Amino acid sequence: MSREGGRAMRTSRRQFLQISALGVAGAAALAACGGAAAPPTAVPTPALVPTLVPKAAEAKPAAATGQSVKLSLWHNWGNNPNEGGSQANIELIEAFEKANPGVKIDNVFDANWDKILTALAGGTPPDTFVLGAEQLPSLADRGAILNLDPYLQSDKIDMNRFFDFVRRQTSFGGHYYAITHHPDIRLLWRSADAFRDAKLDPEKEPKTWDDLVSFAKAMTKKDGARFTRMGFVPNWTSSQWLPQYIQMNGARILSEDGKKVAFNAPEGVAATEWLLKALDDLYGGAKTVLEFQQANTFPQGQGVYGGFPHDTLGMAFYGNWLADAVEMDKPKMEVLTGMFPGGPAQAGKQFIVGGGTMNSIPTDAKQKDWAWKFLAMQASDDGGYMVQRIGNDVSGIVAAANDSRIVPKKLNRDKILPLFQKANILHYAESPISDQITEAFKRTGDAILLKQDTPKALLDKTAADVQKALDEYYSKKK
Amino acid sequence: VAGYAFASPWLVGLLMLTVGPSISSLYFSFTEYPLVKPPTFVGTHNYVQLFTADPRFVKAIGNTVFLVALSVPLNVVCGLGIALLLNQKLRGLAVYRTIFFLPSQISGVALALLWGWILNPQFGIVARALGLFGVQAPLWLGDPDWVKPAFVLMGLWHVGSSMIIWLAGLQSIPDVFYEAAQIDGAGRWQRFWRITVPLLTPTILFTLTTGVIGSFQIFTQAFVLTGGGPNDASLFYALYIYQQAFLFFQMGYAAALAWVLFTIVLTVTLINLHISRSWVYYETVKE
Numbered sequence: 154m155s156r157e158g159g160r161a162m163r164t165s166r167r168q169f170l171q172i173s174a175l176g177v178a179g180a181a182a183l184a185a186c187g188g189a190a191a192p193p194t195a196v197p198t199p200a201l202v203p204t205l206v207p208k209a210a211e212a213k214p215a216a217a218t219g220q221s222v223k224l225s226l227w228h229n230w231g232n233n234p235n236e237g238g239s240q241a242n243i244e245l246i247e248a249f250e251k252a253n254p255g256v257k258i259d260n261v262f263d264a265n266w267d268k269i270l271t272a273l274a275g276g277t278p279p280d281t282f283v284l285g286a287e288q289l290p291s292l293a294d295r296g297a298i299l300n301l302d303p304y305l306q307s308d309k310i311d312m313n314r315f316f317d318f319v320r321r322q323t324s325f326g327g328h329y330y331a332i333t334h335h336p337d338i339r340l341l342w343r344s345a346d347a348f349r350d351a352k353l354d355p356e357k358e359p360k361t362w363d364d365l366v367s368f369a370k371a372m373t374k375k376d377g378a379r380f381t382r383m384g385f386v387p388n389w390t391s392s393q394w395l396p397q398y399i400q401m402n403g404a405r406i407l408s409e410d411g412k413k414v415a416f417n418a419p420e421g422v423a424a425t426e427w428l429l430k431a432l433d434d435l436y437g438g439a440k441t442v443l444e445f446q447q448a449n450t451f452p453q454g455q456g457v458y459g460g461f462p463h464d465t466l467g468m469a470f471y472g473n474w475l476a477d478a479v480e481m482d483k484p485k486m487e488v489l490t491g492m493f494p495g496g497p498a499q500a501g502k503q504f505i506v507g508g509g510t511m512n513s514i515p516t517d518a519k520q521k522d523w524a525w526k527f528l529a530m531q532a533s534d535d536g537g538y539m540v541q542r543i544g545n546d547v548s549g550i551v552a553a554a555n556d557s558r559i560v561p562k563k564l565n566r567d568k569i570l571p572l573f574q575k576a577n578i579l580h581y582a583e584s585p586i587s588d589q590i591t592e593a594f595k596r597t598g599d600a601i602l603l604k605q606d607t608p609k610a611l612l613d614k615t616a617a618d619v620q621k622a623l624d625e626y627y628s629k630k631k
Numbered sequence: 632v633a634g635y636a637f638a639s640p641w642l643v644g645l646l647m648l649t650v651g652p653s654i655s656s657l658y659f660s661f662t663e664y665p666l667v668k669p670p671t672f673v674g675t676h677n678y679v680q681l682f683t684a685d686p687r688f689v690k691a692i693g694n695t696v697f698l699v700a701l702s703v704p705l706n707v708v709c710g711l712g713i714a715l716l717l718n719q720k721l722r723g724l725a726v727y728r729t730i731f732f733l734p735s736q737i738s739g740v741a742l743a744l745l746w747g748w749i750l751n752p753q754f755g756i757v758a759r760a761l762g763l764f765g766v767q768a769p770l771w772l773g774d775p776d777w778v779k780p781a782f783v784l785m786g787l788w789h790v791g792s793s794m795i796i797w798l799a800g801l802q803s804i805p806d807v808f809y810e811a812a813q814i815d816g817a818g819r820w821q822r823f824w825r826i827t828v829p830l831l832t833p834t835i836l837f838t839l840t841t842g843v844i845g846s847f848q849i850f851t852q853a854f855v856l857t858g859g860g861p862n863d864a865s866l867f868y869a870l871y872i873y874q875q876a877f878l879f880f881q882m883g884y885a886a887a888l889a890w891v892l893f894t895i896v897l898t899v900t901l902i903n904l905h906i907s908r909s910w911v912y913y914e915t916v917k918e
Contacts, residue, residue: 266877267877270666270667270877273666273667274666274667274882291880292667295665295667295668295880296667296668297667297668440770440773443770443773444752444753444770447751447752447753447770447773448753448754450751450754586879588878588879588880589878589879592874592878592879595858595860596860596862596863597862599860599861599862600862602861603775603861603862605862629663
């Protein structure tokens, strides 16, 4: 390089740095602007809500005013004919657009949680989005989603039309924040063939946790050293096993006010000790179960979802959507459904675990009123019918779930539906830090199954960690 | 000026999408930022917290260092080995090179799912291969002792990218050195140690540096296959950052974690570059 070139280069570098500095300053300024547009810092109190939330009636018909309205609906379902939730949305949107000329809904598929959170943080959220029940408390308590009470009141929507557990999971702190899309439950499934094969009466339900073990022993089959059927695998559930078993033995996850941990109570410890012993007695430990799971992979998946219709399990504690796998793989399979028995400390009681998906409206949504109109349609009996017409989902509205156009036509619907009325616990902690608690349960569940310490020691340690996180959250909230 | 005008789309992208967010994240690391509410300044609280009261931070660092320590040297050795094999004068060499390079072009999620099958302890190809020798495959992703070695194995899938760099390095070594050594009676092994390795030291430095930086950021495979389990045995650092930011609503803490990672990677890289002065040979003549 010549001297001339070198000098020219030095000058250019200076210019380059100046341009860069300007750019960085611009970027920082833009970032700061983004922060200013963040959602309000406090949960709207009931007294403030009417001023924050215009009444639904104020949304004037788009066609009458000659305006066109564009709404956005985000959900993480793919545009796939097999995804009932996704197809239901297509149907709901068509009906809504037909009833409201001039309104168009942008149906955004595959909008995962990260995308939704990022949009909420950036102040550019969708007008409504689908979330899991366990995600509602986090958003509601941080003021990111709208309190729907004023809309419900002005439109006179009677929430008693919904299943009890649906009302519980769409609300937080005494206010409603969501309208159910479709709820789900976890129940006890029994394979009639596996029962008969083991000379058991399929109509006879297990009434205790000991029954579960003895029935499972009878149904378990081996070919040499290799298991060909496991009667029942207690830790194979469609949610974290730990919070469910703890509750079914009478312990709470958190105290009534949600500020103290309660899952390491003696009943919680006893539940985990029982599960560990059951796995040892039945199969020689969790490792064998994992090997069995890996060996039994079917087109629909591993574990219960793939295996139950293929006779590799006699009983399963799993979600109502197992009906889909049965319908796809073995439509003529005779299945029986029932409630899960309570643990030794809850003798005589039975449980159904609730969960589900729902729609909320972000606090920063641009078309709140129209978004509400869409949710109000979803909350109607017709909306409930549309939600369940295509897939095997069950509406959260009691009347819609019992719709005669649906019930006789859906596989095993008559056996599953009554159990929705009986759902009495949820599979997650109703807490603003529910995700942190779920993650802690996942780790602790692994550690218990791997026998890295005694269940009591592991639960106590997790309880201390979760309590610390709760204390931090509530002290910051003050 | 014309040059900058032509480069401006890239410059704007760099400033808006990399430099700007980096500066923002530095600020966020000193805040309590629950994502859906505005950040509030908390000083060095996040840094104090992670260094004094976060056992999962230590666990994530330990897991990631384990992966880096095993994965980077293994990739160097395998990449160089394959490049040496493909640096011969053979028929159809381009086809072989393509075959070895192609796997590295598979996207992260697809690769993770593929490895889920490869490592299936019952019918995966690795289990079957081990079975031929009477060895029972471990549970890999389900076993806390084997899950990290499983990710080290997965890392070898990308050896095709470094192979290209090794090949370029090998082909830049003039044949005259080998010819002269051969005339002087040097055998294959001596030629490799005395000529190939010294002249490849700049390539070794490059692959080591980029390998360390890349391995510290492993995310996709762990996110898809294990979610950090069992019991945090595969909780790698980037996954922990993600959990803090998007699961626990602690973007400020996640930003602090990211800056600590940046500092670690920068320090390791600077040490690497400093030490390299004593073992990397450049063919430039010092004035």
